[in-house]
Structure formats: structure tokens, C-alpha cells
Amino acid sequence: MNRKVKWIQILLFCLSYLFLTGCWDYKDVEDLHMIIGQSIDLAEPIEQEKDMIHRDWLQLTVQSVKPKGLSGQQNAGATMQKPYENLTSIGNSAIQTFNNIYSKTEHPFLSYHLKAVVLGEKLVKKVNMQKLLIEYSRAPEIRGSLLVFIGKGKAKDILEASNPTEVPIIKLIGLSQNHSVSTRIPPEMNLTQVEAKLASQSNLLLQTVEAKNKRMIIANGAIINGKTGKLVGFLNRKEIEGLNWLTSRAEVGVVKAIDTEKNKIVGYYFKNAKSKIRPHIQGDKVSFDVNIESNGSLEEDWFIPGDAFDNKFLHHAERLIEKQIKYIVMKTIHKLQKDYHTDVAGFGEQLRIEYPKEWKKMKSNWDQHFSQAPIKVNVKITITDYETKGTKMKKK
Amino acid sequence: MLTNTNDRITTPQTAVAVTSIIIGIGILTLPRTVTEEVGTPDSWISVVLGGMVVMIIGIFMAKLSQMFPEKTIYEYSQLVVGKGLGKLFNLVLIIYFLLSVGLEIRVLAEVTNMYLLVKTPIEVTMIAIMSVCVYLVVGGINPMARLYELLLPVTIVIFLLVFLMGLKIFELNHLRPVMGDGFLPVLKGIQPTTFSYTGYESILILTAFMAEPKKAKKAVLIGIGASIVFYLVTVVMVVGALSADGVVTEIWPTITLFQSFEATGILFERYESFIFAIWILQIFTTFTSFFYFAALGLSQTSQKKISYSIYGLLPVIYLIATIPTNINEVFTLGDIVEYIFYGVVGITIILLIIAHFRRMHHESKG
Numbered sequence: 001m002n003r004k005v006k007w008i009q010i011l012l013f014c015l016s017y018l019f020l021t022g023c024w025d026y027k028d029v030e031d032l033h034m035i036i037g038q039s040i041d042l043a044e045p046i047e048q049e050k051d052m053i054h055r056d057w058l059q060l061t062v063q064s065v066k067p068k069g070l071s072g073q074q075n076a077g078a079t080m081q082k083p084y085e086n087l088t089s090i091g092n093s094a095i096q097t098f099n100n101i102y103s104k105t106e107h108p109f110l111s112y113h114l115k116a117v118v119l120g121e122k123l124v125k126k127v128n129m130q131k132l133l134i135e136y137s138r139a140p141e142i143r144g145s146l147l148v149f150i151g152k153g154k155a156k157d158i159l160e161a162s163n164p165t166e167v168p169i170i171k172l173i174g175l176s177q178n179h180s181v182s183t184r185i186p187p188e189m190n191l192t193q194v195e196a197k198l199a200s201q202s203n204l205l206l207q208t209v210e211a212k213n214k215r216m217i218i219a220n221g222a223i224i225n226g227k228t229g230k231l232v233g234f235l236n237r238k239e240i241e242g243l244n245w246l247t248s249r250a251e252v253g254v255v256k257a258i259d260t261e262k263n264k265i266v267g268y269y270f271k272n273a274k275s276k277i278r279p280h281i282q283g284d285k286v287s288f289d290v291n292i293e294s295n296g297s298l299e300e301d302w303f304i305p306g307d308a309f310d311n312k313f314l315h316h317a318e319r320l321i322e323k324q325i326k327y328i329v330m331k332t333i334h335k336l337q338k339d340y341h342t343d344v345a346g347f348g349e350q351l352r353i354e355y356p357k358e359w360k361k362m363k364s365n366w367d368q369h370f371s372q373a374p375i376k377v378n379v380k381i382t383i384t385d386y387e388t389k390g391t392k393m394k395k396k
Numbered sequence: 397m398l399t400n401t402n403d404r405i406t407t408p409q410t411a412v413a414v415t416s417i418i419i420g421i422g423i424l425t426l427p428r429t430v431t432e433e434v435g436t437p438d439s440w441i442s443v444v445l446g447g448m449v450v451m452i453i454g455i456f457m458a459k460l461s462q463m464f465p466e467k468t469i470y471e472y473s474q475l476v477v478g479k480g481l482g483k484l485f486n487l488v489l490i491i492y493f494l495l496s497v498g499l500e501i502r503v504l505a506e507v508t509n510m511y512l513l514v515k516t517p518i519e520v521t522m523i524a525i526m527s528v529c530v531y532l533v534v535g536g537i538n539p540m541a542r543l544y545e546l547l548l549p550v551t552i553v554i555f556l557l558v559f560l561m562g563l564k565i566f567e568l569n570h571l572r573p574v575m576g577d578g579f580l581p582v583l584k585g586i587q588p589t590t591f592s593y594t595g596y597e598s599i600l601i602l603t604a605f606m607a608e609p610k611k612a613k614k615a616v617l618i619g620i621g622a623s624i625v626f627y628l629v630t631v632v633m634v635v636g637a638l639s640a641d642g643v644v645t646e647i648w649p650t651i652t653l654f655q656s657f658e659a660t661g662i663l664f665e666r667y668e669s670f671i672f673a674i675w676i677l678q679i680f681t682t683f684t685s686f687f688y689f690a691a692l693g694l695s696q697t698s699q700k701k702i703s704y705s706i707y708g709l710l711p712v713i714y715l716i717a718t719i720p721t722n723i724n725e726v727f728t729l730g731d732i733v734e735y736i737f738y739g740v741v742g743i744t745i746i747l748l749i750i751a752h753f754r755r756m757h758h759e760s761k762g
Binding site for chain 1: 510511514515565569570572573576577637638639640641642644645652653655656657658666
């Protein structure tokens with residue numbers, strides 16, 4: 001009896017090897033195409049399919065990294081191999097277009113590492129973003145941390161703008177993080193955040209990337225209307241700076257102010273910035289007060305001697321910086337109210353929080369209400385220190 | 397006696413078991429189901445209030461069970477309302493447990509198939525997990541309680557850590573204004589919340605195994621309290637990140653949250669795999685208990701050995717799990733389970749009232 005059990009055990013032990021082989025579906029990492037980024041543009045319709053001409057045609061470009069190119073173990077003599085590969089296809093559904101790419105490569109694709117998608121300017125002007133993004137948010141292997149960008153000009157060019165040794169999308173992701181050190185770059189938005197905004201029909205601002213002479217630049221912000229999901233227009237660097245002050249999204253950064261009378265420059269480095277948007281309602285009229293507070297240090301001044309030991313001088317600098325910030329903020333507000341009639345600075349959100357009932361009435365045409373709302377801006381700057389140098393020369 | 401008298405569990409074990417049984421599918425779907433009803437960012441208030449409602453019901457259930465020491469609900473239901481009606485009630489309870497197990501195994505398999513084992517057929521996942529389940533259940537209540545005791549701290553630590561990392565995309569404004577539309581939306585949210593707390597009815601059975609049945613009320617209160625905190629953190633973090641309007645568009649909003657940030661500079665960038673592992677453990681604790689309760693019920697009602705009912709019920713559960721043809725039907729099955737559960741709660745309260753008026757308390761003592 002015992003012997004029998006032993007034999008059965010040995011048999012089971014041997015049989016278990018059948019189920020322990022884990023490599024039956026392995027693929028060499030060198031052969032995998034790890035998709036790292038994609039871009040979608042508006043394309044011209046394909047000839048043969050003229051019957052579907054009324055549809056919008058998409059040009060999808062897929063950027064995948066080549067593990068061989070990245071490894072850096074290339075022979076010195078061998079020709080330089082690009083570390084990435086772009087493949088393009090045209091179609092009118094995102095998923096079908098993607099599938100078409102399989103006719104151009106023998107390698108299997110992996111989407112687990114998709115990190116950024118760049119949507120072409122023309123496409124987003126015409127097509128609701130939600131239609132373009134749904135495929136990404138449905139796919140379980142694509143994460144919500146996927147960053148979304150608007151490409152100025154042709155989005156495909158951005159996937160080609162870098163040194164031959166760099167992968168453009170990796171560069172793009174590096175650039176997108178810079179909003180934490182520069183006030184002139186809007187914060188990056190990932191898929192989940194974009195979808196949350198669009199689901200609640202609120203306007204949003206996306207980072208805009210541009211390929212200038214094959215160099216990648218992140219500078220502008222693209223305003224997307226939350227109701228239509230379409231591109232409204234762009235904000236330039238300075239307007240982004242104003243917006244970042246409004247939304248207190250800026251963490252650290254610099255402000256340059258000019259003393260117009262004496263034609264001297266003051267550079268201010270702020271360590272924190274806070275803004276409070278306070279809505280007021282009188283009857284059916286809405287107005288806002290914006291209070292911006294910041295403190296930081298005096299970093300640069302073109303005054304000679306510019307004695308920072310003297311509080312008078314510091315206060316003068318503070319006033320200059322306050323004036324400058326107020327100016328850029330007002331310019332941004334003007335642009336949003338008068339040119340774009342779109343609220344991306346979160347005025348509506350503050351109204352929703354403080355006056356939920358009134359917000360419900362205004363929600364449907366909030367952008368009109370916003371365009372006519374009077375907005376007052378107060379700025380308070382405190383220079384807490386001037387780092388390690390007090391003055392340029394001794395007082396006479 | 398059909399149950400082993402050595403199978404005793406301590407009061408902390410009971411509390412841990414209650415928490416482990418409560419936490420299950422709810423982690424992944426609660427933010428959506430509750431926000432759908434509430435419609436405002438106030439769903440977290442509903443979660444707390446719902447938990448309090450559940451605590452009251454839990455106390456009633458513990459009280460009922462305390463009237464009959466060392467007897468499970470399957471045994472004393474027949475004492476209270478007579479053999480025929482009692483057996484009918486037992487049947488309802490068994491069906492409820494079986495449907496729950498089927499539902500949870502299916503959800504587990506769906507999520508695993510979607511995110512982890514893409515190419516593995518869903519049936520393979522289900523059969524594999526059911527085999528592990530049987531292995532544990534055959535051991536009886538004691539090994540189960542011990543396992544839950546081991547798993548719960550791990551779950552809580554890992555979940556809280558990963559939620560902390562999620563603060564990166566948390567926006568307080570998504571949770572404001574608090575009760576901007578008044579109290580009515582909050583009330584609407586209580587009903588879907590209470591379903592996420594199902595599992596506390598296990599006290600109807602667990603009390604019979606407790607070494608100190610007098611502390612059943614305390615155990616169920618602590619057990620429910622811990623799950624309130626757990627669910628509260630989940631809902632606050634998920635709604636705070638995805639916004640009330642965004643949450644309702646996601647099937648598994650909690651997974652979406654964990655997929656929406658990357659932690660650079662720490663050992664790993666992506667933490668959803670940890671969450672899946674932990675969540676599978678937690679849902680495992682839920683359905684093993686339910687499976688055990690169903691098997692126990694069948695054996696105590698029919699006076700047969702429990703191992704017969706454990707192996708006999710396996711194919712039934714498998715069939716239940718394979719009934720829904722798509723994910724919407726899975727959620728419909730969830731709704732059906734919910735309605736049966738309300739029936740169970742109703743019957744329990746009727747039992748309590750009858751037992752009270754028939755003064756069964758003293759009778760069983762004497």
C-alpha cells in the first residue's frame with residue numbers, strides 16, 4: 001500500500017514538469033516593439049475609399065523603441081542606428097488604423113509602456129478629443145498616466161524631432177516635467193485627468209509641443225473647450241505665466257520686472273505662490289477677486305549700487321514685481337475673456353464650490369458669464385531675503 | 397455534533413474575519429456605484445452613514461446569535477420558526493451565499509483576465525482559484541480565521557501606502573463643495589453603500605464558533621468600523637483623483653486611480669500589480685468564507701457531513717460563475733444578490749423579533 005502511494009507520488013512529481021514550463025510563449029525582448037508614444041494627425045482620405053470621404057481620416061504614427069539601439073553596445077565601426085522607429089498608417093478609426101500597422105512590421109507590439117500621445121492641432125480643432133482618447137482609456141494595458149499633448153503643426157514631426165541618439169518621446173516627457181521649475185510651462189495632464197475634465201465638461205489646458213527646425217519645444221498651452229472637446233486656441237508663454245499665477249500651479253520660478261522710469265531690471269525668485277479666487281454674487285451678476293500672495297528672494301537687480309540692506313530698496317522692488325505680476329495676470333484674463341471666451345483658470349470651479357446653487361443655473365453657459373464677469377486682481381509680494389549678497393558696492 | 401467543538405476562534409479573529417469578509421469587490425467598484433447614486437462629490441459621507449446603518453443591523457444580528465450559544469443561524473432558525481419555515485429560510489441564505497461566491501469568483505476572474513493573465517481562459521482562472529478555496533474550506537473555520545489574521549495587516553499597509561502615493565494626483569477641489577446640493581443626494585447613496593458592506597451577516601454564523609460569544613457585538617462593531625475606514629479612504633482618494641463626474645465613467649475606478657500615477661525614483665514605478673495581488677487575497681477571504689457558510693448551511697440543514705456539501709457545491713458555484721455572458725450581466729447578478737441580501741436582513745430581523753417575544757433567550761439558557 002505504502003509503495004503504491006510512493007509510486008503515485010513519483011508519477012505526479014514527473015507529471016508536474018509538464019505544467020511548470022513557463023517559456024512556451026516567450027518572446028525575445030530584442031524582437032518586441034515597445035510602443036512608447038503615438039501621434040494622431042488629420043490625414044487626407046485614401047483614394048480607393050472615396051465613398052467614406054465625409055469621415056475624418058486619421059494618420060496614426062507609432063513610435064517604438066529598439067532595445068538594441070538603446071543598449072549602447074553598438075560597435076564603433078557600425079553605422080549609427082536610431083534607437084527608435086516610427087511607423088505610420090492611415091484610417092478612420094483609431095483601432096483599425098493601429099491594426100493596419102501590422103502590415104508594415106513583423107514584430108509584435110507591446111503597449112504597456114505607452115507614455116505619451118500627441119494630438120495634431122488640426123485634428124483637435126475638428127474632432128472631439130473624447131472620441132480620440134476613448135480607445136486609450138478602454139485598453140487595460142494602457143495606463144491612465146499616459147500624458148496627453150497637443151502638437152502644433154503636424155504631430156508626426158514631433159515624433160521625429162530629436163538628436164539621432166535620443167528617443168523623441170523620452171525627451172518630450174522630460175520636457176513636460178519642467179513646469180515645476182518654470183512658470184512659462186503649463187502643468188502636464190495625463191489621460192485620467194483629461195478624461196475627468198471632459199467628463200465634467202470643464203475646459204482644460206494642455207501642454208503644447210512644437211517642432212521648430214527639428215528641435216522640440218514646449219511653450220504654449222492649448223485651450224480645449226470642455227463641452228465640445230475641441231481646440232479653441234493657444235496661449236503663449238507669457239499668458240501661460242499669467243495663468244500659472246492665477247491657478248497657483250507654479251511651485252517655484254522667476255519674475256522679471258522693469259522699472260520703466262529708470263529703465264532697470266529686477267529679477268525675483270519666488271519660493272511659494274498662492275492665489276485665492278473669491279467669487280461674489282450680486283443678483284445674477286458674478287464678479288471675482290483674485291488675491292495672489294508670494295514670497296521669495298531678490299535674485300537680480302540692475303540698480304547700482306542697489307543696496308538690499310536698505311528696506312526702502314526692497315519695498316521698491318516689491319512694488320515693481322507686484323505691478324509686473326498684476327500686468328501679466330490681467331493680460332491673460334483679458335485674453336481668456338475677450339478673445340477665447342473660455343475659462344481655463346478655474347473661476348467656474350471656485351463658483352461651483354462656494355455657490356453651488358447659483359453655479360447650477362450658470363453652468364450651461366458659464367463661458368458667457370465668465371467673459372462678462374469683472375475680475376479684480378491684488379498682488380502681494382514679500383521679499384524675505386536677498387540670498388548671499390547685500391549690495392554691489394559700499395555706500396558713499 | 398456536526399461541527400468540531402475544538403473549532404473555536406478568538407474575539408480578535410472574529411473582528412478580523414468580519415473585516416476581511418466585508419472587503420471584497422467593493423474596493424474596486426464602490427466609488428462608482430455610490431457616486432452614481434449621489435451625483436455630487438459627497439459620496440464619502442454616504443459611505444460613513446451607510447457604515448453606521450450597517451453597524452446597527454450588525455448589532456441586531458449579533459444579539460440574535462447570542463440568544464443561542466454554540467448554534468449557527470441554520471440551527472436556531474428551525475428552533476425559532478419551526479422546521480419547515482426554518483429550512484426554507486436556510487435555503488434562502490444558502491442561495492444567497494452561493495450566488496455571492498459565484499459572483500465574486502467571476503469578478504475575480506474577469507479582472508485577472510483583463511489586467512493580469514490576458515491569454516489565460518477565464519475558466520482556468522476560476523477552476524484554479526476554486527481549488528485553492530476548497531483546500532482552505534475543508535480545514536474548517538480555524539485555519540480560515542488564522543489566514544485572515546495574517547492577510548489583513550498586509551492588505552491595510554500596502555493599500556494605504558499606495559493610496560499615499562496617489563496623493564500626487566489628488567485634488568481637494570474634486571471633493572468640494574461639501575453637501576452643496578443639500579443632504580438628499582447623500583441619503584440616496586446610503587443604499588448602494590450598504591451592499592458593499594455585505595459580509596457582516598457572517599456574525600450570524602461566526603458567533604457560534606466564538607470562544608467568548610458574549611463579545612460578538614464588540615467583534616462585529618470593530619470589524620465593520622475597520623471596513624468603514626478602509627472604504628472611506630478608498631472613496632475619498634478615488635473621487636479626489638478622478639472627480640465625481642470622472643468616477644462614474646470607469647468600470648473599476650480604483651484600478652484607474654492606481655494606473656494614473658507613476659512613482660519615479662522608488663523601487664517600482666507602477667504599483668497596481670501589488671494592489672491586484674492584495675485585492676485577490678481579500679476577495680479570496682470573502683468567497684472562501686461564503687463558500688464555507690453555504691456548505692455549513694447545507695450540511696446542518698440536511699444533517700450530512702460537511703465535506704459532502706463542500707465538494708457537492710463546487711460545480712454549482714462554477715455554473716453560477718459562468719452564467720453571465722458579459723460584464724453587464726455580471727453586474728446584474730450583483731444586483732440580484734443585493735436584493736436577496738435585503739431579504740436575508742429582513743428575515744433575520746423577523747427572527748429576532750419572534751425569538752424575543754417567545755423569550756427564547758431564557759429558554760436556551762435554562
